[in-house]
Amino acid sequence: MKNKKQLLNRVLVAALGLPLMLFLFYLGDIWFAVLVTIIVVFCTFELLRLAKIKKKSLIFVMLILQVYLMCGLFLKLYDMALQVLLLGFIVTAFAFLFNKESDFTRQSALSIMTLIYPGLALGSLILLREFSTMLHIDDIYGFY
Numbered sequence: 001m002k003n004k005k006q007l008l009n010r011v012l013v014a015a016l017g018l019p020l021m022l023f024l025f026y027l028g029d030i031w032f033a034v035l036v037t038i039i040v041v042f043c044t045f046e047l048l049r050l051a052k053i054k055k056k057s058l059i060f061v062m063l064i065l066q067v068y069l070m071c072g073l074f075l076k077l078y079d080m081a082l083q084v085l086l087l088g089f090i091v092t093a094f095a096f097l098f099n100k101e102s103d104f105t106r107q108s109a110l111s112i113m114t115l116i117y118p119g120l121a122l123g124s125l126i127l128l129r130e131f132s133t134m135l136h137i138d139d140i141y142g143f144y
Contacts, residue, residue, distance in 0.1 A: 043118035051110040
């Protein structure tokens with residue numbers, strides 16, 4: 001019974017989500033960036049939950065940092081994206097540095113990977129969507 005319900009949920013999400021995702025990809029610009037940001041936030045939350053990170057404040061900060069990272073990639077502010085990653089490293093280090101009950105190295109690495117893995121991997125979709133405008137290909141070949 002549980003497997004059928006999970007399968008039905010997945011089919012519904014795929015049936016509704018795929019056309020919506022393709023439509024937003026077609027629209028591009030801010031709509032696609034918002035879609036990718038929402039997906040990245042959900043992936044980050046799920047990854048932190050699977051890693052059993054219990055600090056709710058750290059989870060909240062990481063989710064906010066992911067939103068800023070996506071904004072930096074969308075606005076082509078690559079320095080801002082690097083600053084967000086650096087801030088994520090610093091916040092994570094301080095969050096687990098003085099916590100005696102956790103394994104500092106493991107918890108820090110897992111938290112930092114939640115910024116890098118979904119953030120940069122899925123954030124690259126925003127860059128790929130805007131690839132022709134970044135290279136000004138339309139100007140080179142005379143397309144208007």
